[in-house]
Amino acid sequence: MIIDAFVLRALGAGLLAALATGPLGCFVVWRRMAYFGDATAHAAILGVALALGFNVSIFAGTLVTAFAMALMVSSLAGRGWAMDTTLGVLAHSALALGLVAASFLQGVRVDLEAFLFGDILTVQVSDLIAMALGTAAVTALMLWRWEALLTATISEDLARSLGLKPEREGMILTLALALVVAVALKVVGALLIGALLVIPPATARVMARTPERMALGAVAVAALSVVLGLMASLWFDTPAGPSIVAAAAGLFVLSLGAGRVVRA
Amino acid sequence: MTAPALVEARGLSVAYGPAAPVLSHVDFTLQPGEIVTIVGPNGSGKSTLLRALLGMVPGTAGSVTRAPGLRVGYVPQKLHLDPNLPLSVARFLRLNRKLTGDEIAHLLSRVGAPGLEERALATLSGGQLQRVMLARALAGNPQLLVLDEPTQGLDQPGTAAFYRLIEDVRRELGCAVLSVSHDLHVVMSASDRVVCLNGHVCCEGTPSVVSNAPEYRALFGLGTGGALALYQHHHDHGADHPDHPHDHETCDHDH
Numbered sequence A: 001m002i003i004d005a006f007v008l009r010a011l012g013a014g015l016l017a018a019l020a021t022g023p024l025g026c027f028v029v030w031r032r033m034a035y036f037g038d039a040t041a042h043a044a045i046l047g048v049a050l051a052l053g054f055n056v057s058i059f060a061g062t063l064v065t066a067f068a069m070a071l072m073v074s075s076l077a078g079r080g081w082a083m084d085t086t087l088g089v090l091a092h093s094a095l096a097l098g099l100v101a102a103s104f105l106q107g108v109r110v111d112l113e114a115f116l117f118g119d120i121l122t123v124q125v126s127d128l129i130a131m132a133l134g135t136a137a138v139t140a141l142m143l144w145r146w147e148a149l150l151t152a153t154i155s156e157d158l159a160r161s162l163g164l165k166p167e168r169e170g171m172i173l174t175l176a177l178a179l180v181v182a183v184a185l186k187v188v189g190a191l192l193i194g195a196l197l198v199i200p201p202a203t204a205r206v207m208a209r210t211p212e213r214m215a216l217g218a219v220a221v222a223a224l225s226v227v228l229g230l231m232a233s234l235w236f237d238t239p240a241g242p243s244i245v246a247a248a249a250g251l252f253v254l255s256l257g258a259g260r261v262v263r264a
Numbered sequence B: 001m002t003a004p005a006l007v008e009a010r011g012l013s014v015a016y017g018p019a020a021p022v023l024s025h026v027d028f029t030l031q032p033g034e035i036v037t038i039v040g041p042n043g044s045g046k047s048t049l050l051r052a053l054l055g056m057v058p059g060t061a062g063s064v065t066r067a068p069g070l071r072v073g074y075v076p077q078k079l080h081l082d083p084n085l086p087l088s089v090a091r092f093l094r095l096n097r098k099l100t101g102d103e104i105a106h107l108l109s110r111v112g113a114p115g116l117e118e119r120a121l122a123t124l125s126g127g128q129l130q131r132v133m134l135a136r137a138l139a140g141n142p143q144l145l146v147l148d149e150p151t152q153g154l155d156q157p158g159t160a161a162f163y164r165l166i167e168d169v170r171r172e173l174g175c176a177v178l179s180v181s182h183d184l185h186v187v188m189s190a191s192d193r194v195v196c197l198n199g200h201v202c203c204e205g206t207p208s209v210v211s212n213a214p215e216y217r218a219l220f221g222l223g224t225g226g227a228l229a230l231y232q233h234h235h236d237h238g239a240d241h242p243d244h245p246h247d248h249e250t251c252d253h254d255h
Helices: A005-030 A034-053 A058-076 A083-103 A112-117 A125-154 A156-161 A166-188 A193-205 A211-236 A240-263 B046-053 B089-094 B101-110 B126-138 B156-173 B184-190 B207-212 B214-220 B222-236 B245-254
Strands: B007-014 B023-030 B035-039 B061-066 B072-075 B144-148 B176-181 B193-197 B201-205
Touching: A005 A034, A005 A125, A005 A166, A005 A193, A005 A211, A034 A058, A034 A083, A034 A112, A034 A166, A034 A193, A058 A083, A058 A125, A058 A166, A125 A156, A125 A166, A125 A211, A156 A166, A156 B072, A166 A193, A166 A240, A193 A211, A193 A240, A211 A240, B007 B046, B023 B046, B023 B061, B023 B193, B023 B201, B035 B046, B046 B061, B046 B144, B046 B176, B072 B126, B089 B101, B089 B126, B101 B126, B126 B144, B126 B156, B144 B156, B156 B176, B156 B184, B193 B207, B193 B214, B201 B207, B201 B214, B207 B214
Parallel strands: B035 B176, B035 B193, B072 B144, B144 B176
Antiparallel strands: B007 B023, B007 B061, B193 B201
């Protein structure tokens, strides 16, 4: 059986995204940052439009806008509006602004659907290199700051008493989130990155007894979702990004059943 | 008597943003081995003083000096425990700290919570969680144990038992204990010194001096004089306090 090169590239891209999203997704779940992740991911569309408009790399454009968005959310937090109101305003504004900005790009054919829902089957080697670098950076950040991030998540005061700076750890998570958005944009698209951040950790939670196993489990679940989603996409000719997320959702439902058995 | 202080604040003021300062011109000294309790009403800056003394929040005026290399064991007010964070007691004790299984078992039995290693932190009762947090604070063999409202959410017998444990630990380790409480009932008798705080230091001294100080009575009302009954009832047992019947119920523990 011959596997086409584009399938292998797609698989590589998906597995890189799984590796990047798993551990960070755990912090998104533990710190209840799911909407924060969504807002950051939605800003990626604006990043794509700006990158195409100014003719710079889409990866870089996405990374910068997502980081700017995350910084804006952090600085607006606690300024009178409830966090979910702030996030609701920013997430949808960023998405709408991105879509409007993209419409101004004349002469450039922008396949918006590819950026909203991912386009993993057209991943090029150059994309893969950028994604690998991004994933390596996220993984390094997670490994380097793991204990500190975990401590700051459980108690900011405890972290401070150990000489850690919770604000700095929060900034590191923000940076990692922007990197993950840039890595995963091609895989599942801006609208579904949030799903890839939350569903695999939630699935891994059932079996995990330690934070580390939950993170590894999330990577495994995300990787399995990528494989299943890609296979479904090739066999049934369904869109790849949504198929990957649908596979993750299916695994989550299975984990609920398994959890019931484990507890029984 | 004139050993170098563990922590010393001179003219310390702390403000969060442009709002009125939470603390102004606080002088505070903690000697090795001392048990000091900071009491005060809600919003009086008790926790802020604790944090400023530990360098967790910066002061806007004045100075804080800590003994060089001071080992602090800190028990936070509460943990943010998301039920989706799978964290065993043993893993919690190992956060940012290297401990062997034996050391963990020893610490847990020291605080009266043996065998909890593999329990998930989120499933512990309030009293068990306090003990586990205390075990964590003791792991570094601290010279100074700092407790921020440690008995919040414990009932009175639980509170009394927890403070007895703190006294035992202190006798063993000889560490200083600095705690924050509005839980006057129990803490005061265990303390060498009580600092009554309301944005500034209202009064300080031994528990009985403070409880009789007019500043303290103005802040907490006269009725709380009976609060000393729980621990120091041998001092003021003769006094009857019909407005505080609960204190007498818990007296039984110490008889």
